[in-house]
Amino acid sequence: MLHEPVFVHRLLIRGEEMDAEPAEKWPKSENNFDARKYLDTFYALDPETQEIDKESQFLLKFMDRIFASGHVQGESIIELGSGPSIHHILSACKCFKKIYLTDYFQENLREIERWLKDEEDAFDWKPYLKYVCNLEGNRTTPEEKAAEIRKNVLLLKSDVNKPNPLEPNQLPPTDCVIIAGCLICACKTLDDFRSAVKNIVSLVRPGGFLIISDYLGASYYVVGKDKFPLLSLDEDMVRRAIAGAGCAIEEFNMFKDFAIPEEVFDCKNVFCLLARKL
Numbered sequence: 001m002l003h004e005p006v007f008v009h010r011l012l013i014r015g016e017e018m019d020a021e022p023a024e025k026w027p028k029s030e031n032n033f034d035a036r037k038y039l040d041t042f043y044a045l046d047p048e049t050q051e052i053d054k055e056s057q058f059l060l061k062f063m064d065r066i067f068a069s070g071h072v073q074g075e076s077i078i079e080l081g082s083g084p085s086i087h088h089i090l091s092a093c094k095c096f097k098k099i100y101l102t103d104y105f106q107e108n109l110r111e112i113e114r115w116l117k118d119e120e121d122a123f124d125w126k127p128y129l130k131y132v133c134n135l136e137g138n139r140t141t142p143e144e145k146a147a148e149i150r151k152n153v154l155l156l157k158s159d160v161n162k163p164n165p166l167e168p169n170q171l172p173p174t175d176c177v178i179i180a181g182c183l184i185c186a187c188k189t190l191d192d193f194r195s196a197v198k199n200i201v202s203l204v205r206p207g208g209f210l211i212i213s214d215y216l217g218a219s220y221y222v223v224g225k226d227k228f229p230l231l232s233l234d235e236d237m238v239r240r241a242i243a244g245a246g247c248a249i250e251e252f253n254m255f256k257d258f259a260i261p262e263e264v265f266d267c268k269n270v271f272c273l274l275a276r277k278l
Contacts, residue, residue: 035084035107038223039123041264043085052127055270056087058255059180059213060128062272063091064135066251070095072209072274074175078102080158080165080200081182084111086125086149088180088213090132093149096175102158102166104186109155116150160186160196165203173205180213184231193231194241201245201277210247210275212238217268238271247275 046053052060066072073095079088082101089099103109114122129142140148158165160182177200187193204210216238218230235252242249255270 033105033107033226033228034223035105035111036123039084039111041223042260043087043123043128045127052131054257054259055255056128057131058253058270059272060087060090060132061135062213062253063088063211064132066211066274067091067095068136072176072211074208076100076171076174077176077178078166078171078174078203079178079180080160080203081179081186082108082112083181084108084123086112086115086153087128087132088178089149089153090128090145091136092176092178093145093152097152099149099153100156100171100174101153102156104157104159109157112155116153116155118150160199161192163199163202165199171203174203174208175205176209176211177201177204178211178213180211181215183212183214184218184233185228187231189231190233190237193233193237194244197241198245201247204277206277208277210242210277211273212242212275213270213272214238215267215270218266221265221267222263235271238273242273242275247277249273249275 043052043056045051068091075096076098077089077092077096078100080102082088082103084107086101089101093099101112111123115125125146126142129145133140133142133145156166156169159167160179164170179200183193183196187196201210214233215230216233216235219232220227220229222228235254239249239252251272251274253272256268258267258270260267
């Protein structure tokens with residue numbers, strides 16, 4: 001029987017445990033962002049192959065290898081800027097007791113909540129669960145992995161541009177932070193990006209890990225009729241920001257076989273990196 005989470009979770013606020021705010025009270029998107037349309041645009045199966053896209057395969061293989069190694073594990077992991085998706089932590093769920101998925105906007109967290117509660121209109125992540133289970137040698141079924149995630153996930157609001165991205169909540173230093181496809185959306189300038197990376201790293205314990213996946217050379221993406229600006233980065237900018245935040249990069253992998261049409265997303269390259277906080 002699947003565990004059904006309660007969306008008003010118990011959180012640490014200034015060292016004391018108390019109820020979190022319901023998602024309905026969290027900030028709403030001020031730019032007409034449609035979370036479900038975003039998922040349908042970028043995470044639907046390829047209509048010809050009925051497979052998940054190559055970029056997602058690249059990311060999921062990276063995550064599988066990192067977490068299967070046993071190198072990155074511990075008590076808790078935080079994903080900042082999860083958006084409306086859950087697939088970045090599919091391989092991490094077996095390595096951590098607590099998983100925090102966070103975002104700034106109510107619409108994104110409500111979309112995750114639909115999946116956590118197994119609602120009929122939730123986005124179908126089964127192909128992604130199946131893909132990751134296959135990478136792991138099918139030691140668990142997609143249904144078992146989904147149940148494990150639903151049991152261990154907590155939802156929080158976050159803002160990477162704040163010194164404490166989880167404000168007003170305070171959590172113990174975490175073993176690992178993941179942030180994927182968020183920074184170029186949340187940061188308007190290179191200085192914003194550098195500051196955000198430092199804010200993120202402040203959540204990680206000394207010796208803990210930072211995993212970033214994002215896009216290089218992108219300036220916009222389109223969902224429906226709405227066009228959203230992005231911060232265009234290059235590899236050197238990313239590497240310098242990581243070093244400036246007190247981390248050492250252990251892996252930096254690039255993916256260039258990007259298939260999404262340029263009129264939808266003008267990305268040049270995708271990267272995944274693993275860094276350790278010094």
